[in-house]
Amino acid sequence: MKKILTALALSFSALIATSMTFADPPHNDRGYQNRGNGNAYGHDKKKFRDFNQDEDMMQEQRREREERGVRRLQQHRWQPGYIMPQHYRGDGYKVAYKDKNLPKPGKNQQWYKINNDYILVDSDSNSILRILGF
Known part of the structure; x- marks a missing residue:
């Protein structure tokens, strides 16, 4: 009985060793x-x-x-009626109208400075309303 158990244990360990060598x-x-x-x-x-x-x-x-x-x-040449590209709608381009002596924007309007131009944009439709070049 002891010999059978030993033979089974050896054959099982040999089987495991060979299967591990073929694994990816x-x-x-x-x-x-x-x-x-x-x-x-x-x-x-x-x-x-x-x-x-x-x-x-x-x-x-x-x-x-x-x-x-x-x-x-x-x-890009800006014109009133054009849609403001999304690239420029960030806070980095927004300007305070008082600091730059710009006319006060209306409700839902915002001034942006892009390429040395001040552009008034409707915040709801993102359309350009007015352009001031300095």
Whole structure:
């Protein structure tokens, strides 16, 4: 009986050991496999470097797109009746009419300073009502 139990225990441990050698290595959140030959994060150094280069290239493309958009908005010619672009509706562009000697805005109106122009905008419809260039 003792020999049977010993044989079963050995065969079971051998089965577990062989099944572990065929298992896939664990994956991390970036999709790379941890093969133990990389850096402390478990990445293959070449793949980790490629990922950083891809990330840098994506950030550079995003920055260039944003700069093109800002240049396009700076070249924009404002006219009454146009809708104020959402990019300019933030508090950073709002100005106090008293500080700049502007006419008092009506109800639901706000003055904005954009590209050295003062623009009166209807807050409800975001349409441009008046433009003062200085």
